[in-house]
Amino acid sequence: MSHAADSSADRPAVLAKVKPLTSLPRRPLVLNNRDFHWVTEKICRIVEDPAPTWWWVCFLISASVASFLGIGLLWLVSTGVGVWGLRSPEFWGWDIVNFVWWIGIGHAGTLISAVLCLLRQKWRTAINRSSEAMTIFAVMCAGVFPLFHVGRVWFAWWLFPIPNSQSTWPNFRSPLEWDVFAVSTYFTVSVLFWYMGMVPDLGTLRDRAVKTWRKYFYGILALGWRNSTRHWRNYEMAYLILAGLSTPLVLSVHTIVSFDFAASLIPGWHTTIFPPYFVAGAIFSGFGMVLTLVLPLRSMFKLHDLITQYHIDCMCKIILATGSMVGYAYSMEFFIAWYGGNIYEGFAFINRAFGQYGWAYWIMISCNVISPQLFWFRKVRENTALVFIIVLFVNCGMWFERFVIIVTSLANDFLPSSWGYFSPSIVDIFTFFGTMGFFSTLFLLFVRFLPMLPIAEIKHVMPAADPHVHPAHDDAPAPVALAAKGGHS
Amino acid sequence: MSEEIFGIMAEFKTPHDIYEASAKLRDAGFKKWDTFTPFPVHGLEKQMGIGRSHVPWIVLLGGITGFFTGVAFTWYMNGFDYPLVVGGKPYWSIIFPFPVLYECTILFSAFGAFFGQFLLNGLPRHYHPVFNSEQFERSSDNAFVVVIEAADPLYDESKTRALLEQVGAYNIHLVNK
Numbered sequence: 001m002s003h004a005a006d007s008s009a010d011r012p013a014v015l016a017k018v019k020p021l022t023s024l025p026r027r028p029l030v031l032n033n034r035d036f037h038w039v040t041e042k043i044c045r046i047v048e049d050p051a052p053t054w055w056w057v058c059f060l061i062s063a064s065v066a067s068f069l070g071i072g073l074l075w076l077v078s079t080g081v082g083v084w085g086l087r088s089p090e091f092w093g094w095d096i097v098n099f100v101w102w103i104g105i106g107h108a109g110t111l112i113s114a115v116l117c118l119l120r121q122k123w124r125t126a127i128n129r130s131s132e133a134m135t136i137f138a139v140m141c142a143g144v145f146p147l148f149h150v151g152r153v154w155f156a157w158w159l160f161p162i163p164n165s166q167s168t169w170p171n172f173r174s175p176l177e178w179d180v181f182a183v184s185t186y187f188t189v190s191v192l193f194w195y196m197g198m199v200p201d202l203g204t205l206r207d208r209a210v211k212t213w214r215k216y217f218y219g220i221l222a223l224g225w226r227n228s229t230r231h232w233r234n235y236e237m238a239y240l241i242l243a244g245l246s247t248p249l250v251l252s253v254h255t256i257v258s259f260d261f262a263a264s265l266i267p268g269w270h271t272t273i274f275p276p277y278f279v280a281g282a283i284f285s286g287f288g289m290v291l292t293l294v295l296p297l298r299s300m301f302k303l304h305d306l307i308t309q310y311h312i313d314c315m316c317k318i319i320l321a322t323g324s325m326v327g328y329a330y331s332m333e334f335f336i337a338w339y340g341g342n343i344y345e346g347f348a349f350i351n352r353a354f355g356q357y358g359w360a361y362w363i364m365i366s367c368n369v370i371s372p373q374l375f376w377f378r379k380v381r382e383n384t385a386l387v388f389i390i391v392l393f394v395n396c397g398m399w400f401e402r403f404v405i406i407v408t409s410l411a412n413d414f415l416p417s418s419w420g421y422f423s424p425s426i427v428d429i430f431t432f433f434g435t436m437g438f439f440s441t442l443f444l445l446f447v448r449f450l451p452m453l454p455i456a457e458i459k460h461v462m463p464a465a466d467p468h469v470h471p472a473h474d475d476a477p478a479p480v481a482l483a484a485k486g487g488h489s
Numbered sequence: 490m491s492e493e494i495f496g497i498m499a500e501f502k503t504p505h506d507i508y509e510a511s512a513k514l515r516d517a518g519f520k521k522w523d524t525f526t527p528f529p530v531h532g533l534e535k536q537m538g539i540g541r542s543h544v545p546w547i548v549l550l551g552g553i554t555g556f557f558t559g560v561a562f563t564w565y566m567n568g569f570d571y572p573l574v575v576g577g578k579p580y581w582s583i584i585f586p587f588p589v590l591y592e593c594t595i596l597f598s599a600f601g602a603f604f605g606q607f608l609l610n611g612l613p614r615h616y617h618p619v620f621n622s623e624q625f626e627r628s629s630d631n632a633f634v635v636v637i638e639a640a641d642p643l644y645d646e647s648k649t650r651a652l653l654e655q656v657g658a659y660n661i662h663l664v665n666k
Contacts, residue, residue: 036527036631161562169566172586173575181592188596192603200629204527207626223613226620227628230539231610232529237542238606242599245548249595256588460528467508467530 029123029461031305036459039306043201043453044208046301051448054300062440069434073148075427081151085425089418090410094428095145097402098435100257101285102142103183104278104398106190107250108286109135113193114246117239123314125457126307129201130297131290132194133450137442138289139187141435146179148431160184175259182256189249193242196235199225201451254282261405268348268409271336277329281398284322284368287315288394293443295388297452306453309382316375316387319394323372326401330369348409356421357408360400367397493666495618496522496638497649498625499658504530507633510656511536514635517652521641525619525628544605551601552594559586559593618666625664636664 030039076083086093109131116124150156159180161170170177203225206218225231258278261269291312298307337349352361371393374380381387407422446452459465501507507524514522515538524533560583567573568581583590607613619625619636628634635658637649646663653661 040527040630161566167571169571171573171575172563172567172589173573173578175588178588178592181589185592185596189599192599196603196606200528204629207629219615223607224615224617225612226617226625227525227527228610229524229526229530229533229537231612232526233534233539234542234544234606234609236529237544238548238602241545241548241602245595245599245602249592252588252591252595259588456528465504465528465530467504467532469505 027123027310028463029126029308029310030458031308034305034462035464036462039458039462040204040208040455042303042306043451043455043458044205046447046452047205047449048208052300055444055448059441059444062437062444065437066434066441067437068430069144069438072427072431072434073144076148076431077153081149083425083427085423085428087420089413089420090407090422092406092410093422094403094424094432095149096260097399097406098432099142099145100278100402100406101399102138102145102435102439103257104254104282104285104402105289105395106135106138106142106186106286107254107279107282108288108290109133109138110186110190110193110246110250111283111286112290113197114243114250117243118247121314122461123311125454125461126311127290127294127315127453128457129194129197129454130294130446130452131286132190132197133443133446134286134289134293135190136187136194137439137446139183139190140442141439143183143187144431144435144438175256175263178256179260182253186249186253189242189246193246196239196242197454197457198450199223200227200235200456201454203227204455205451251279254278266409266413267342267344268352268405270345271333273329273332273336277326277333280322280325280329281368281401284319284326284372285395285398287319287322288391288398291315291319291387291391292395295384295391297447299384301452303453306458312384312387313381316381319372319391320375323368323375323394327369330365344414348412351412352404352408355408355412357404357411360404361408364397364400364404367393368401371397494639494646495621495664495666496636496640496644497646497653498619498622498634498636498660498662498664499653500624500627500660501633501635501658504533504633506657507635508533508536510635510658513656514637514652518643519637519641521638521644523636523638525625525634525636527629527631527633530633543609544602547605547608548598548601551605552598555593555595555597556590558597559590563589618664621666622662622664624660624662 034042084093084095086095109128112124112131113128116128147153147156150159158164159170159177170180172178199222202218202222206215206222209215209218255275255278258274262271262274264270294307295312298304334349337345340346352358371390374386374390380390411422412419463469501510504526507526508530511524511533515536522537524530524537526533563586564581567586572580578585624632625634635653637644637653643649650661
């Protein structure tokens with residue numbers, strides 16, 4: 001007791017002695033001392049102003065590209081799954097590559113909205129809405145592939161535990177069935193989280209609406225939200241819990257996706273490193289896609305005060321960290337293939353790097369392991385054009401990673417007499433190309449009709465939002481000095 | 490006949506002002522009143538004397554329901570109605586469908602959080618008297634609004650108005666039902 005009393009008596013004296021002369025400034029998340037009204041105006045105007053010409057150009061291009069998806073699927077359904085390049089021994093080809101690629105992209109959205117929320121990373125606020133939208137659209141694109149791969153797509157509902165005329169049920173021992181549950185839960189929870197986060201901002205759009213159709217459209221979507229503190233209390237609790245639920249969910253989804261491979265006996269798939277390796281890869285590719293989407297939007301809508309250099313820095317560092325983890329996983333796979341002493345496993349990996357698909361392997365290594373290492377340099381992270389190019393490499397490399405894993409292992413498995421070489425058919429290419437258009441069409445519509453940045457959440461992380469800061473004697477560290485650098489009016 | 494009064498509305502300029510004023514209104518003994526802020530002001534619910542949210546209980550209920558729903562249907566389908574012999578393993582155990590149970594637990598908990606939040610908030614509700622005020626519309630932009638309802642036993646038009654003025658509110662006006 002006496003000790004405690006001593007220390008508390010000493011504390012003020014010590015504090016006075018060690019107190020820094022000025023309060024240390026935090027990196028401002030909104031530059032140029034903007035006020036709340038500016039944030040509202042800036043974000044709502046994106047939705048309220050007439051669509052810019054570039055939007056229409058992008059939209060028309062995306063919609064035409066999306067039509068390839070329609071053509072590809074129509075072709076497939078009217079003919080049969082044989083029109084894809086799948087033949088023995090590769091019964092999983094581009095379709096599963098694309099599925100895993102798209103679903104991996106989705107994971108960064110959940111990571112930003114959930115994991116970074118739990119870790120109190122306030123910089124997430126500027127990018128969480130658009131990356132959650134990215135998650136949802138990416139999962140929709142992902143879902144197309146396994147859905148149509150089942151062959152007779154009109155029986156796809158047999159995947160779900162719904163009574164059917166044959167009185168049979170799904171086999172819950174199968175990782176593919178786990179995947180059905182994981183992906184559909186992931187999609188549902190992501191939509192709920194995204195929508196709930198958007199409700200207060202939809203209320204803002206409703207309150208600002210002048211045209212009647214807008215009043216009704218946003219009025220209905222906002223569900224009568226009225227910013228009441230009694231509501232915010234439940235809302236914040238629910239938001240926190242959803243973040244807490246989404247975190248184990250997102251980890252489980254890519255873990256279960258990796259079980260699709262790891263629970264089989266194919267050399268190169270049957271490894272315990274798959275779940276963490278897949279999750280790291282998913283976050284890596286997802287942040288790549290977030291930057292791919294956010295950087296052009298930032299310059300088109302002049303969002304430099306809201307999505308600052310600091311945000312880009314943070315994302316580049318996450319890409320660097322997860323890219324290095326992925327690189328570690330690649331080397332560890334090789335090590336275990338040698339150390340495990342299994343000849344099939346050993347062959348699978350030598351074959352990956354130096355066999356008939358060696359070109360794909362080295363594309364993967366250079367895009368995923370080497371290119372993100374450039375993010376060690378501040379000069380690179382501050383060069384937006386260079387960042388954009390590197391993240392395109394990341395997107396590309398992660399597609400090749402899935403290609404390498406899936407195709408090389410199947411093409412050269414146990415029996416050399418049945419080896420084959422997979423090449424995609426035109427329908428494969430159409431379908432994959434089409435999902436890109438489908439994704440960008442949805443994303444452009446989102447940007448046009450829904451608040452692209454979370455208005456309420458951005459206001460919440462501004463220094464002026466702290467109720468303990470009295471505006472008269474401004475204790476808040478003035479962000480002007482730091483803001484001068486990357487500022488944009 | 491004049492329209493019925495819902496309550497008295499007033500505005501504050503900063504989170505700090507409404508934070509300080511809320512404690513005073515709470516201490517004055519008001520019960521039927523509320524504040525409307527563009528974002529959740531940290532600690533404001535404590536100043537207003539509102540307790541902790543009950544959403545977690547609904548989430549817990551959802552999670553338990555989800556887990557046991559998963560147990561029930563996987564057992565019924567794989568262990569009872571259509572047992573499959575797979576490698577001589579038991580028809581049903583808690584282990585093999587565990588990923589399914591896990592996802593069901595998360596799914597139903599998320600339903601609990603999402604629907605529980607709206608249920609406790611009494612939403613969706615597309616009409617509310619506060620929407621009658623133009624001033625209220627700015628509470629989703631940069632105004633920090635307080636409303637004291639006429640239904641509060643301590644409500645008295647002139648006295649409440651004076652109190653609001655005293656705690657630093659401005660733009661004080663009545664809101665119709």
